[in-house]
Amino acid sequence: MKLTPEMIDRLRAASARGQRLTLTDVARTPAAAPGQPNKPGEGPARPGGPPRPGAAPAARPGEAVDDEEEKKKSGVIGRDSRHKNRGSDRGRSSGGPRVDRGSVILGPGGQVDLIDQQSGSRRGPRAALLRKAQRRGEIKPIIKEGKIEIGLPITVRSLSEAIGMKTGELAKRLLKETNQLYGNNSPVDFDTAALIAVEKNIELVVKRQKTAEEILIEEFEQMATNVDPEKLRPRPPIVTIMGHVDHGKTTLLDRIRQSNVAAGEVGGITQVIRAWSVMHKVKDPETGEKVIESPITFLDTPGHEAFTKMRARGANVTDIAVIVVAATDGVMPQTEEAVAHARAADVRIVVAINKVDAPNANVDRTRRQLYNLSLLPDNMGGDVQFVETSALTGQGIDDLLDAIVIESEINLAGELLADPARPAFGTCLEGYMTADEGVMATVLVQQGTLKKGDILLCGANYGRVRSMQNDQGVNIEEAGPSTPVLVTGLGGVPNADDPFYVVEELTTAAKIAEARETKDREKTLNRFAPVNVENFAATKSKQKITELKIILKAEARGSVEAIRKELEKLTHEEVTTRILHAGIGAITESDVQLALTSPEDTLVIGFNVTADDAAMHLAEERDISLREYQIIYNLVDDVKAQLEGRLKPIEEVVHLGRAVVRQTFKHGKVGTIAGCYVTSGVLERSARVRVIRGGVVVFPPADKVVGLDSLKRFKDDAKEVREGFECGLKITDFNDIKVDDVIEAFKIESRARTL
Numbered sequence: 163m164k165l166t167p168e169m170i171d172r173l174r175a176a177s178a179r180g181q182r183l184t185l186t187d188v189a190r191t192p193a194a195a196p197g198q199p200n201k202p203g204e205g206p207a208r209p210g211g212p213p214r215p216g217a218a219p220a221a222r223p224g225e226a227v228d229d230e231e232e233k234k235k236s237g238v239i240g241r242d243s244r245h246k247n248r249g250s251d252r253g254r255s256s257g258g259p260r261v262d263r264g265s266v267i268l269g270p271g272g273q274v275d276l277i278d279q280q281s282g283s284r285r286g287p288r289a290a291l292l293r294k295a296q297r298r299g300e301i302k303p304i305i306k307e308g309k310i311e312i313g314l315p316i317t318v319r320s321l322s323e324a325i326g327m328k329t330g331e332l333a334k335r336l337l338k339e340t341n342q343l344y345g346n347n348s349p350v351d352f353d354t355a356a357l358i359a360v361e362k363n364i365e366l367v368v369k370r371q372k373t374a375e376e377i378l379i380e381e382f383e384q385m386a387t388n389v390d391p392e393k394l395r396p397r398p399p400i401v402t403i404m405g406h407v408d409h410g411k412t413t414l415l416d417r418i419r420q421s422n423v424a425a426g427e428v429g430g431i432t433q434v435i436r437a438w439s440v441m442h443k444v445k446d447p448e449t450g451e452k453v454i455e456s457p458i459t460f461l462d463t464p465g466h467e468a469f470t471k472m473r474a475r476g477a478n479v480t481d482i483a484v485i486v487v488a489a490t491d492g493v494m495p496q497t498e499e500a501v502a503h504a505r506a507a508d509v510r511i512v513v514a515i516n517k518v519d520a521p522n523a524n525v526d527r528t529r530r531q532l533y534n535l536s537l538l539p540d541n542m543g544g545d546v547q548f549v550e551t552s553a554l555t556g557q558g559i560d561d562l563l564d565a566i567v568i569e570s571e572i573n574l575a576g577e578l579l580a581d582p583a584r585p586a587f588g589t590c591l592e593g594y595m596t597a598d599e600g601v602m603a604t605v606l607v608q609q610g611t612l613k614k615g616d617i618l619l620c621g622a623n624y625g626r627v628r629s630m631q632n633d634q635g636v637n638i639e640e641a642g643p644s645t646p647v648l649v650t651g652l653g654g655v656p657n658a659d660d661p662f663y664v665v666e667e668l669t670t671a672a673k674i675a676e677a678r679e680t681k682d683r684e685k686t687l688n689r690f691a692p693v694n695v696e697n698f699a700a701t702k703s704k705q706k707i708t709e710l711k712i713i714l715k716a717e718a719r720g721s722v723e724a725i726r727k728e729l730e731k732l733t734h735e736e737v738t739t740r741i742l743h744a745g746i747g748a749i750t751e752s753d754v755q756l757a758l759t760s761p762e763d764t765l766v767i768g769f770n771v772t773a774d775d776a777a778m779h780l781a782e783e784r785d786i787s788l789r790e791y792q793i794i795y796n797l798v799d800d801v802k803a804q805l806e807g808r809l810k811p812i813e814e815v816v817h818l819g820r821a822v823v824r825q826t827f828k829h830g831k832v833g834t835i836a837g838c839y840v841t842s843g844v845l846e847r848s849a850r851v852r853v854i855r856g857g858v859v860v861f862p863p864a865d866k867v868v869g870l871d872s873l874k875r876f877k878d879d880a881k882e883v884r885e886g887f888e889c890g891l892k893i894t895d896f897n898d899i900k901v902d903d904v905i906e907a908f909k910i911e912s913r914a915r916t917l
């Protein structure tokens with residue numbers, strides 16, 4: 163498709179209206195004159211035009227028309243709308259300002275704790291209104307129970323707010339519990355606070371102090387979510403060129419830059435990841451005049467087998483991957499891998515069929531091979547643009563750039579935006595050390611503007627940006643979104659792929675960098691730490707994997723298809739398989755590299771093929787297991803077992819027995835020992851226990867499981883004590899045991915599940 167100025171105009175107008183057009187829409191729909199009603203199916207009318215049948219009501223960016231309607235329907239009116247509606251509210255029979263519904267916190271016992279959700283206060287006119295509204299039954303209560311976080315130190319006031327109990331009432335309760343007098347700001351120890359909370363069915367959890375790194379990442383996440391649409395500006399798309407070795411990636415980029423980098427490359431192979439920006443000028447096809455300037459940022463990722471690592475990285479920071487296929491060779495193993503990488507990174511694909519000038523070029527065959535990889539153009543039901551190019555003669559280069567602009571304007575409309583005013587964030591593409599300049603790092607700014615003098619934190623390294631050069635080696639003072647720059651000033655060499663953040667204080671950057679370094683060191687040591695039951699359980703519980711990704715290599719396409727069919731049969735609502743990449747031939751380093759994007763849930767499988775040396779080496783180094791099979795059923799059985807292993811086992815609580823506490827003894831070193839009588843079942847030494855007082859579980863908290871430190875019959879250790887017998891026991895981490903407490907013993911049995 164040839165991009166025309168009208169098309170760009172239409173695309174931008176649609177994008178400004180928050181509307182997305184498809185390629186076909188853009189090609190077929192003539193632009194509607196301003197103010198004129200559009201045809202059905204064209205999307206919302208331009209501002210000022212009447213709405214079309216079936217079209218969503220037009221809303222300018224930032225105008226939450228639907229939201230406001232929804233809020234009105236549900237009776238919740240925000241501050242702004244309340245303000246706007248004040249006049250009409252005055253006429254309401256209840257008189258006075260409106261009251262938010264659903265703003266009341268109700269304790270489990272049914273008592274109401276009225277908190278003004280806007281001010282957080284229990285006093286004042288709003289709280290009084292809330293109380294009134296509650297009495298009239300207008301307010302839908304929210305039950306406050308379950309887990310509640312509280313910061314340290316705990317005071318009467320903070321506990322009262324956390325558990326929804328009046329401070330006076332709480333002070334009285336504390337007096338009863340500890341025999342001490344409390345004011346609003348008096349400290350309360352956690353055990354006592356937790357005990358009082360339990361009586362209200364609330365489990366009190368101490369809010370962990372956030373690390374400097376967590377605070378920083380949270381800040382950046384908040385910046386990303388709480389974006390002000392007014393501040394967003396379009397940013398250039400970031401494009402990666404990928405494909406098989408020697409298919410013409412560098413020559414293509416040279417053409418685009420009108421420079422000759424390939425001639426300067428060592429051995430004719432791209433050596434380092436590089437990035438640059440170009441300004442594409444879209445021409446009017448009739449007059450040939452340049453009409454619109456569209457900047458594009460290119461990452462030149464190496465294509466040679468030895469640099470698969472770099473290529474995998476290139477795909478992760480990009481918006482669009484241009485897959486270059488030489489029409490002379492057609493689709494080759496690395497073309498397939500490039501497609502798999504692009505798909506795994508979820509980026510848009512544009513295909514460049516290159517070397518069409520060569521006498522042995524076979525474009526039709528190449529197209530067919532690409533269709534077999536499910537890359538389909540729009541006339542075949544797909545949405546991938548194909549462009550025929552010759553990097554040597556320059557044929558089709560403008561069309562390729564047009565295709566990238568179309569891709570950005572249509573399929574990435576509304577996504578290629580960034581706020582240049584916020585602190586910069588981005589990714590390191592390459593880091594190295596030179597004798598003259600020290601540490602150098604090529605970084606890609608993704609959000610915000612990076613400035614000279616900014617404090618940069620990149621992986622476990624930090625420093626003030628001493629100098630910045632753009633892609634042409636020119637010193638610059640600042641770099642906006644989608645700009646690649648070479649920076650100096652970091653204290654150490656960062657890893658490619660390390661995200662970078664601009665931090666306000668050098669001390670914060672130093673603290674985070676140091677913590678990261680310690681963590682990295684621990685990680686290396688932990689790789690050799692023996693697995694014990696606890697850390698094994700911890701790793702298992704962290705694995706909430708729903709998708710088992712598979713990289714499959716086989717000796718023939720028939721085998722791949724047969725295996726694919728068998729694996730498709732392994733379905734379950736919680737776990738499933740997804741073939742990330744399937745290909746013919748040995749397992750290569752690139753396959754292992756692909757698995758590294760999510761190593762815990764990816765299997766690299768070879769069927770009747772083995773792994774080459776580089777793949778074995780990398781797999782060993784990075785702990786990726788490579789599996790080889792000769793029999794299809796063994797392969798399927800193994801994958802099935804892997805999936806079943808990922809199904810969380812069912813945990814069943816088996817009740818063992820109960821005992822009642824008849825006496826307690828304080829023992830200096832051991833703590834409080836309970837003299838008990840077993841009223842039912844059996845108490846086993848290895849059992850889990852909980853303490854029940856007045857029908858309420860007082861220990862342990864819901865997220866903790868405890869057992870017994872000791873179980874004795876008279877002076878002897880006992881394995882179990884049956885109903886009708888007395889025993890002495892000590893509960894782990896618990897000394898507040900009291901006469902008449904009931905000790906309930908149980909065990910947790912887990913049952914594996916099958917597909």
Ligand SMILES: Nc1nc2c(ncn2[C@@H]2O[C@H](COP(=O)(O)OP(=O)(O)OP(=O)(O)O)[C@@H](O)[C@H]2O)c(=O)[nH]1
Nearest residue numbers: 407408409410411412413432465466517552553554
């Ligand atoms: N006939 C013809 N030759 C081309 C074309 N594009 C590139 N070549 C030649 O193909 C060879 C490889 O080109 P490169 O641009 O180095 O290929 P590459 O994909 O970047 O290679 P690596 O960096 O090794 O992955 C060179 O000899 C180029 O001159 C083209 O469109 N037509």
